[in-house]
Amino acid sequence: MKRFMMSILMLFTLVAIHATDSGLVDDFAVPVTFTYRSGINLGFSRGQVGIQWFNSNLGEKDNVIKFSYNSGTGLIETGFFYFYAQIYTTDKVEISVGLPNGGSSNPAILTGNNSGDPRDTLEFQSDPQLFTSSSDLLGNTSYTGKVLYDESNKSDADRTLPRVYLRRLNLSVDPDDLVNKTSTQFTGTLVFNVEVQS
Secondary structure (H helix, E strand, O other): HHHHHHHHHHHHHHHHHHHHOOOOOOOOOOOOOOOOOEEEEEEEEEOOOOOOOOOOOOOEOOEEEOOOOOOOOEEOOOOOOOEEEEEEOEEEEEEEOOOOOHHHOOOOOEEEEEOOOOOOEEOOOEEEEEEEEEEEEOOOOEEOOOOOOOOOOOOOOOHHHOOEEEEEEEEEEHHHHHHOOOOOOOEEEOOEEEEEEE
């Protein structure tokens, strides 16, 4: 990857020297954009993301993903947004949904801001589903995060170019679930795990 980028940079330098030697008088600008970073870039965005490095603060403290009432569906929703992963490594990558508390509690829970004991909680649904649940013979429920992207079968040649993984999401809450809740605000966290294998 580094060798390829350096070749492009040298090509532009040689063209500039050649143009100067030929006596051109007019200057002109050619916008050139390239990425000189390695690894994986993750985030959330409202629109689709390509292979060019994309910086987004959506989902961070000062730009949280908010729910609002959708009269068309009758649900309180985030609206569609994207989880993206820009992959700039030749290593194999696997992306899965992470689980807090080791999968022993429902990961699709928003926690209320009341100070009561117990605190208000609210379950959200995701489209598409990010988690699966299963119960044992004793009735204990455990949760598993879905594997979203897996490069274990990708060839070496397929991994020499940058790749982009996009997952469009919409989270929703049923307004009826707010009945008898004392909280005025609910918050939650989505966790995505990235595993890189040589």
